[in-house]
Amino acid sequence: MSFRFEGYVIVSADGMLADASHVMPDSLKFEGDKLFFEQALDRAGLIVHGRHSHEGQPNSSKRKRLILTRRSKALTVDPEVPNATLWNPAHASFEEACAFADVTSGTVAIIGGPDVFDMFMDRYDTFWLSEAPRVRLPGGEGCFVGVPARTPHEVLAAHGMTRGSPFVLDAAHDVTVTPWRRAG
Numbered sequence: 001m002s003f004r005f006e007g008y009v010i011v012s013a014d015g016m017l018a019d020a021s022h023v024m025p026d027s028l029k030f031e032g033d034k035l036f037f038e039q040a041l042d043r044a045g046l047i048v049h050g051r052h053s054h055e056g057q058p059n060s061s062k063r064k065r066l067i068l069t070r071r072s073k074a075l076t077v078d079p080e081v082p083n084a085t086l087w088n089p090a091h092a093s094f095e096e097a098c099a100f101a102d103v104t105s106g107t108v109a110i111i112g113g114p115d116v117f118d119m120f121m122d123r124y125d126t127f128w129l130s131e132a133p134r135v136r137l138p139g140g141e142g143c144f145v146g147v148p149a150r151t152p153h154e155v156l157a158a159h160g161m162t163r164g165s166p167f168v169l170d171a172a173h174d175v176t177v178t179p180w181r182r183a184g
């Protein structure tokens with residue numbers, strides 16, 4: 001098996017991916033970021049996320065995905081979500097889950113939440129960090145384990161990733177996406 005790992009998240013100025021009630025608020029949703037994210041997921045061979053982080057896009061049902069859950073031990077075809085495998089990492093490796101889902105290569109898009117991002121922190125080839133600097137979500141849910149005690153930048157750098165040049169996604173709101181790439 002040979003994979004390329006890419007992470008995607010949009011965060012507020014204080015590093016949050018959701019508000020205090022664990023919901024991604026409308027204030028963190030921007031058309032430019034939505035389009036960037038949709039196009040990236042259309043190119044991916046596999047999407048990986050926790051049970052509360054389904055992207056809910058028009059093409060979602062066509063995409064192969066692993067949904068993390070502790071509700072089952074064995075790898076299972078999700079009876080509710082098309083093309084999805086329910087995966088409990090305490091009982092099966094990522095590679096076993098991929099074999100079950102019949103995916104052997106390609107780009108794997110990791111899309112959250114924080115615990116799921118954390119699991120792959122040493123495997124990302126590129127982490128695409130979208131930032132909305134005018135939005136603050138005090139008391140919200142940090143995008144990575146350890147945020148906000150550390151910034152998202154500090155977490156990515158601590159795991160060997162280096163900041164690239166940002167792309168503007170929404171000029172009116174100063175929203176950008178920055179690729180953080182693994183050195184070497």
Ligand SMILES: NC(=O)c1ccc[n+]([C@@H]2O[C@H](COP(=O)([O-])OP(=O)(O)OC[C@H]3O[C@@H](n4cnc5c(N)ncnc54)[C@H](OP(=O)(O)O)[C@@H]3O)[C@@H](O)[C@H]2O)c1
Pocket residue numbers: 008009010011016017018022023024028049050051052053054068069070071087088089090111112113114115116141
């Ligand atoms: N701003 C952004 O870009 C962005 C990105 C992603 C998510 N979000 C938002 O952030 C919130 C994230 O919700 P969340 O913190 O609840 O995260 P989540 O990872 O989507 O969902 C948590 C659930 O996933 C399962 N899970 C997670 N890690 C697991 C592990 N290691 N082993 C087994 N199961 C695991 C568990 O499901 P079970 O309960 O079934 O065991 C857990 O209850 C949502 O509102 C989402 O919309 C925003």
